Amino acid sequence: MRETIPAWVPCVGYLAFSIVFVVVIPLMFPQVKWYYVAVAYILAPALSFCNAYGAGLTDMNMAYNYGKVALFVLAALSGTDLYGFHP
Structure with missing residues (x-):
């Protein structure tokens, strides 16, 4: 057990990459707001855990379906700009 990666390393890495990409992606694609990337x-992590758990139980990869769920949530957030509501 002495040759394991400490739990804080992936957490800090995920947080660092998320901060970098919350800044970089809106600069590359001006239509994408920073809070869409944050959401x-x-x-x-929640959707990837559900996919890994479901794949372990059923041997079916449902990543495509979870990607659709994430797209629906982000589309619902972005559709509010059409009606004059700006969060």
Whole structure:
């Protein structure tokens, strides 16, 4: 057990990459707001855990379906700009 990666290393790495990409992706694609990227990074661990658990139980990869769920949530957030509501 002495040759394991400490639990804080992936947590800090995920947090560092999420901060970098919350800044970089809106610069590359001006239509994408920074909070859309932040919501995607918040949803990703929960959806990936569900996919890994389901794949372990059933041997079916449902990543495509979980990607659709994430797209629906982000589309629902972005559709509010059409009606004059700006969060």
